[in-house]
Amino acid sequence: KAGVTQTPRYLIKTRGQQVTLSCSPISGHRSVSWYQQTPGQGLQFLFEYFSETQRNKGNFPGRFSGRQFSNSRSEMNVSTLELGDSALYLCASSLVGGNYGYTFGSGTRLTVV
């Protein structure tokens, strides 16, 4: 079956712009979570959605937001981009979370200039 698909793979944006990243989970998976990966901070949890509801949220500013659609596809949005937002953004999908395991996508590499 198809894996977790993230689009686009690469993005270059300028400071102050906003960006939307997309994640299509494995068919049937209802939990989608987002992580930011940087060399300095490692893997940081952004938020998790389950059945269109945000179930968990990490310690990121309000510029970072997300949503999940009825088909479980998810988007995350970053407004007013800062240089420090440059990172690999990873999406993970799970049947329901917990002990069902998580499958990660290839990520979107965001560069803010």
Next chain:
Amino acid sequence: AQSVSQHNHHVILSEAASLELGCNYSYGGTVNLFWYVQYPGQHLQLLLKYFSGDPLVKGIKGFEAEFIKSKFSFNLRKPSVQWSDTAEYFCAVNADRGSTLGRLYFGRGTQLTVWP
């Protein structure tokens, strides 16, 4: 809050050497435990996971891990590493139930370099 510690930031081994990567977590409840691997330029891949039962779990590519509940540890092992095992390894935990059910807590990662 849960936290995960990986003690080794960078491990360098020769081929055929044995590997053990340490992982400790802090959480008072029941947890699920994972080891992920990230090869250069690739996405995170699940090596193995522990939910319950036999504390010694076997994963892909000859890796295994042992859950020691009394020590809050989940160390990753491989008897004989190969050059192709060069990658970054991440330990992760999540709560088995409760409000943080869908959230993985990751360690900072261990970069493994294997010399041929």
